[in-house]
Structures are given as structure tokens and as C-alpha cells.
Amino acid sequence: MSIVRIAAKNANTKQMLAHTEMLLKESQSIAQLGTWEWDITTGFLFWSDQIYRIFGVQKAKFEASYEGFLSFIHPDDVSLVQDAVNQAVENKAPYKIVHRIIQPEGKIIHVEERGKVYFDECNKPLKMIGTVQDITEKHLIQLAMEKANQTILKNKEQLNRLAYYDYLTELPNRNYFLQYLEERLAECSRTNTPFSLLFLDLDGFKEINDTQGHAEGDRVLKTVSEKLTSVLPQEAMISRLGGDEFAIFINNSLSQDIEHDIQHWLDALSFRKIYDGIEFNVTFSTGVVSYPNDGKSLSGLIKNADIAMYQAKALGKNQFRIFDPKLAERQELRIRLQTELDIALKEEQFEVYYQPKICLNSNTLLEAEALVRWKHPLRGLISPLEFIPLAEETGQIHELGAYVFRSTCQFINELNTTLDKPVRIAVNVSVKQLLKESITQDFFDIIDTVGIKPNQIELELTESAVMENIVEARKAISAFQNRGINIALDDFGTGYSSLSYLAKLTINTLKIDREFIKDIPESEESKAICRSIISLAHSLGKSVVAEGIETEEQLAFLKQLNCDIAQGYYFAKPMNKEDYINFCKTQKTES
Numbered sequence: 001m002s003i004v005r006i007a008a009k010n011a012n013t014k015q016m017l018a019h020t021e022m023l024l025k026e027s028q029s030i031a032q033l034g035t036w037e038w039d040i041t042t043g044f045l046f047w048s049d050q051i052y053r054i055f056g057v058q059k060a061k062f063e064a065s066y067e068g069f070l071s072f073i074h075p076d077d078v079s080l081v082q083d084a085v086n087q088a089v090e091n092k093a094p095y096k097i098v099h100r101i102i103q104p105e106g107k108i109i110h111v112e113e114r115g116k117v118y119f120d121e122c123n124k125p126l127k128m129i130g131t132v133q134d135i136t137e138k139h140l141i142q143l144a145m146e147k148a149n150q151t152i153l154k155n156k157e158q159l160n161r162l163a164y165y166d167y168l169t170e171l172p173n174r175n176y177f178l179q180y181l182e183e184r185l186a187e188c189s190r191t192n193t194p195f196s197l198l199f200l201d202l203d204g205f206k207e208i209n210d211t212q213g214h215a216e217g218d219r220v221l222k223t224v225s226e227k228l229t230s231v232l233p234q235e236a237m238i239s240r241l242g243g244d245e246f247a248i249f250i251n252n253s254l255s256q257d258i259e260h261d262i263q264h265w266l267d268a269l270s271f272r273k274i275y276d277g278i279e280f281n282v283t284f285s286t287g288v289v290s291y292p293n294d295g296k297s298l299s300g301l302i303k304n305a306d307i308a309m310y311q312a313k314a315l316g317k318n319q320f321r322i323f324d325p326k327l328a329e330r331q332e333l334r335i336r337l338q339t340e341l342d343i344a345l346k347e348e349q350f351e352v353y354y355q356p357k358i359c360l361n362s363n364t365l366l367e368a369e370a371l372v373r374w375k376h377p378l379r380g381l382i383s384p385l386e387f388i389p390l391a392e393e394t395g396q397i398h399e400l401g402a403y404v405f406r407s408t409c410q411f412i413n414e415l416n417t418t419l420d421k422p423v424r425i426a427v428n429v430s431v432k433q434l435l436k437e438s439i440t441q442d443f444f445d446i447i448d449t450v451g452i453k454p455n456q457i458e459l460e461l462t463e464s465a466v467m468e469n470i471v472e473a474r475k476a477i478s479a480f481q482n483r484g485i486n487i488a489l490d491d492f493g494t495g496y497s498s499l500s501y502l503a504k505l506t507i508n509t510l511k512i513d514r515e516f517i518k519d520i521p522e523s524e525e526s527k528a529i530c531r532s533i534i535s536l537a538h539s540l541g542k543s544v545v546a547e548g549i550e551t552e553e554q555l556a557f558l559k560q561l562n563c564d565i566a567q568g569y570y571f572a573k574p575m576n577k578e579d580y581i582n583f584c585k586t587q588k589t590e591s
């Protein structure tokens with residue numbers, strides 16, 4: 001080979017070497033990867049340009065050494081690095097670790113470091129060669145992802161909690177309870193084990209919410225859940241189904257006598273609250289079903305527990321009821337009625353009828369009583385006896401009562417222009433309405449809007465409603481009377497009026513209940529009661545209405561006792577507006 005050719009080949013090889021070196025540098029720069037070589041025997045440490053860049057030092061100003069290298073390591077990672085190097089020597093195996101370095105300006109860099117030890121023939125370590133790769137970006141992304149995953153997990157847990165637990169009481173919610181019931185039902189049907197299901201509804205909870213506010217309502221619900229958890233056996237499954245409804249699953253093996261135990265639990269669960277000096281007993285209406293007697297399917301058991309609970313509610317407060325299939329049909333009708341009552345209120349399916357009241361002294365038409373009728377599109381006329389108690393129970397009475405009051409005021413207005421003399425009409429006010437704080441203002445607003453005189457209205461309050469809520473009743477009565485509205489005590493004699501209370505009440509009129517009129521003249525007892533009521537009323541300066549007069553004899557007897565006013569089929573049945581206007585036109589009115 002000629003010298004020229006050798007020189008040319010050398011030049012070529014040099015070029016290739018330079019090119020390979022450039023490629024290596026570039027790829028190391030792209031990968032942020034540096035190489036190092038440490039001569040263990042001399043202590044000399046070689047760093048590639050990338051390592052200087054990763055460590056944040058200038059090549060000219062820093063002489064690489066093992067100690068110098070260690071001074072860059074994060075203090076918490078120094079022993080990790082030293083151990084890795086020592087073990088690599090000891091085990092004759094390469095190492096790979098991740099650690100932090102601190103650049104001179106304080107920036108922390110995460111690196112992945114690899115190293116390998118080379119030995120001589122006598123197994124003496126000669127040198128180490130390794131790489132350092134800047135993985136800060138990757139590390140930060142990984143950290144962010146871990147954080148995001150943790151947040152997702154936390155959110156998932158929270159969502160799961162919300163899906164299966166009640167946020168207020170932390171009891172299992174309806175979802176949880178239904179799933180649990182499904183599992184228990186499958187198990188109990190396989191093992192032939194009976195169980196009981198209790199549905200509890202807080203009595204009068206709406207009243208607490210309405211009068212004391214939702215925060216107090218929440219406090220009551222929390223106390224209830226705490227009491228449930230402490231009173232019931234630990235194995236019982238307690239759930240808040242929603243609102244003021246709770247459900248309990250109890251395995252019958254936990255009780256020798258389930259009815260006795262339920263009574264005991266309910267007694268222990270009830271508690272007292274005092275609001276503005278008025279005592280409020282927190283009690284439950286409870287429906288009970290047993291598997292398999294009262295249903296074999298989940299939906300059947302739940303439906304029947306609900307029915308039993310409504311049966312308990314209908315019995316009054318603090319009652320429990322074991323499901324009775326005979327009453328279920330009636331209850332279903334009640335529930336349907338409640339939904340239909342809502343529709344009826346929206347579609348104004350109600351109409352107010354008017355029954356005349358006659359002044360017995362002058363034999364003239366004195367006034368009328370407004371009595372609401374439900375004109376059901378399919379079932380025809382439904383008696384108020386069927387829907388007023390239901391409306392009271394559900395709270396729909398407020399809307400219905402306002403409708404009756406407004407219609408009556410509008411009718412009075414119409415009569416004022418049709419008839420020569422001003423008229424007065426009595427409107428029934430239920431106990432629920434009377435207890436609503438805004439009742440007086442609500443009625444005054446209607447009177448003012450329609451534009452009639454307050455003394456053209458009389459309100460009939462039932463005796464029991466007044467006596468059972470004497471404080472609120474007296475307040476409302478005096479507010480109404482101060483505006484000139486007459487107050488009558490309805491169904492008098494059926495309640496338990498204390499005479500001392502009666503004397504203190506500024507009632508204008510007493511209405512003798514129909515019960516005491518219907519057996520006159522035969523019943524000496526009824527006659528004696530009428531005599532006493534009329535004489536008592538007169539001695540207290542109140543007028544008396546006898547209702548339910550159907551016969552000549554009844555009328556004669558009451559006239560003889562100087563009863564002031566009479567009402568009953570003998571004179572006229574309740575009638576619609578048009579008939580009442582015609583009736584008025586044929587009657588003499590009191591002058």
C-alpha cells in the first residue's frame with residue numbers, strides 16, 4: 001500500500017471517527033444523558049459535556065472528582081449512591097439508581113444513574129464507567145400523575161360514599177339499604193329464615209321544619225339517627241331512606257317477641273324538644289312487615305311496610321302497626337287519593353257549597369257555612385270527610401284551605417252586589433291551618449284583596465283543635481277578632497272543653513255538634529246536653545248554633561231552649577253558589 005493511500009485511508013478513518021463522536025454527543029444531548037469514567041486507582045474522574053450540563057457547572061471552572069461528585073448529591077440520597085457503588089464493587093454487578101442532585105444555584109435535578117465496575121485479573125477494581133440521565137421532566141410528570149390518581153381515587157371514594165351513605169346522618173341510604181335487602185332476602189329464602197322490616201316516619205317533622213327552620217330539622221334527624229344506632233341491636237341494619245323516613249332490617253333470631261321489642265325500642269327512641277316554651281314530642285309512626293308472611297318479593301315487602309306505616313300514621317302519633325292485608329286495599333286508595341288531591345288542587349276540581357243558617361228569633365236567613373266539595377272527574381262528588389283528614393296529614397290543607405277562604409270571600413263580594421243586605425259566611429279552619437303562624441296575615445291579605453268587610457266572615461274552629469293548642473289558638477283568635485272576624489267553636493260537646501278554658505276564650509259562638517241533635521226528641525240525655533250547652537253559652541255571653549236539625553220536633557225543642565241559630569237539612573242542604581243565590585232571594589233576611 002502506498003503512503004499516499006495509507007494517508008488517505010487514515011484521513012477517512014479520522015473523519016468517520018469525528019462524525020461518530022459528533023453523533024454520540026448529539027444523541028447524548030437529546031437524551032440528556034452524560035457518561036463518566038472513574039479511574040479507581042488514580043482517582044481521576046472523567047465527565048462528558050452532558051454531565052457538566054446536568055450538574056450545572058462549567059467544565060473550565062470545575063475539576064471532576066468522586067468527592068466533588070458526592071458534594072452535588074442531595075444529602076438524603078448520598079448514602080444511596082455510596083451503597084450502590086460499594087455493592088457494585090462487592091457483587092461485581094452493574095447498578096442502576098435514581099437520585100437527586102442539587103445544582104450550584106439550588107435547582108434540584110432528578111437523575112437515573114447507571115454504573116459498572118471493571119476489574120483486573122486479580123479481581124481488583126480498576127475503574128468504573130457509567131451514565132447519568134436527567135429524568136426531572138419524566139419525574140415531575142410521574143409525580144403529577146400520581147397526584148391526579150390520588151385525587152381521582154379520593155373523588156371516587158367520595159362519590160361512592162355519596163351514592164351509598166346519607167350525607168347528614170352518615171347512615172346507609174336508600175340505595176345501600178335496597179341492595180342489602182336484596183342480598184338478605186336471597187339468603188333468608190335459601191335458609192328459610194324469617195326477618196322483619198320496620199319503616200319509621202317521624203311524626204310532625206314538617207311542622208318542626210316549617211316553624212323552627214331546616215337547621216333545627218337537621219339537628220333532630222341527627223339525634224334520631226344517633227338514638228336509632230344506640231337503641232337497636234348492633235346487628236340491625238338501619239338506614240335513612242330520605243326526608244324523615246328511616247328503615248330497619250332485623251333478623252327475627254335477634255328477638256323472642258318482635259312486637260314487644262318494637263314497642264320497647266320506640267319508647268326508647270322518642271324524645272322531647274321545647275320550642276318557645278311549647279313541648280314537642282319527637283315520636284314515630286312505624287309500619288312493620290315480616291318475611292315471608294307479608295310478602296316474598298322485595299317490592300311486595302317494601303310496599304306493604306309502607307302501607308303499614310301509613311296505617312300507623314292514620315292512628316295518630318307514636319303508633320306502630322303490623323301489616324294487615326285487609327287494610328292494604330283501603331290504604332292504597334288513600335295513597336292514590338293523595339296524588340289525585342294534588343292534581344285536583346292544580347286543576348281546581350273543588351267547589352265550595354253553602355248551607356244556610358237561620359236565626360230562630362226572627363225566622364230569617366242569617367248567614368251560611370262554606371263546605372268544600374271535591375268534584376272528582378271519575379269518582380264524582382267526594383265527601384270532605386274522606387279528603388280533609390288526608391289533606392291535613394299531608395299539609396295540602398294549607399292550599400285547600402286558602403282556596404276555600406278565597407272562594408268564599410269572592411262569593412261574599414258577589415252577594416254584596418246581588419243582594420240588598422250584606423251577608424256573612426262561616427269558613428271551617430282546620431287545626432293544621434290554625435297552627436300556621438302566617439294564617440292570620442294570609443286571611444287578612446285575601447280579605448283586603450277581595451275587598452270585603454272582615455265582619456262578613458266567621459271562622460269555625462273545632463273544639464279539639466282549640467283546646468289541644470290553646471296557646472297558639474288564643475293568639476290567632478284574638479288577632480282575627482281584633483279585625484272584626486267572628487269566631488265559632490265547632491262540634492262543641494265532642495271534645496273535652498275545660499270550663500275554665502272556655503270562660504277565658506273570647507269565642508263568639510258555640511256550635512252544638514250534630515251528635516246531640518240527631519236523637520232528639522227520643523234521647524233524654526241528648527236533650528239534657530243541649531240544655532246545658534245553651535245555658536252555659538248564654539251565661540258566658542256567647543250565641544249558640546244547633547247543627548244537623550232535620551225535623552220539626554228538633555227545631556221546636558231548640559227554639560224552646562232559646563237556641564239562637566239553626567242549621568240543618570230541615571232548612572236546606574249545602575248547595576252551590578247559584579242555588580244559594582236563589583235560596584237567598586226567596587228568604588227574608590234579618591233586618
Ligand SMILES: Nc1nc2c(ncn2[C@@H]2O[C@H](COP(=O)(O)O[C@H]3[C@@H](O)[C@H](n4cnc5c(=O)[nH]c(N)nc54)O[C@@H]3COP(=O)(O)O)[C@@H](O)[C@H]2O)c(=O)[nH]1
Binds near residue numbers: 372385490514549
Ligand atoms: N277544614 C275544613 N273542613 C271542612 C271544609 N268543608 C267541610 N269541612 C268539614 O268536613 C266535614 C264534613 O262536611 P260535610 O260533609 O260538608 O258535612 C257538613 C254538612 O253537610 C253536614 N250537615 C249539615 N246539616 C246536616 C243535617 O241536617 N244532617 C246531616 N246528616 N248532616 C248535616 O254537617 C257538616 C257540617 O259540619 P260542621 O263543619 O261541623 O258544621 C265537616 O266536619 C266539615 O266541617 C273546609 O273547607 N275546611
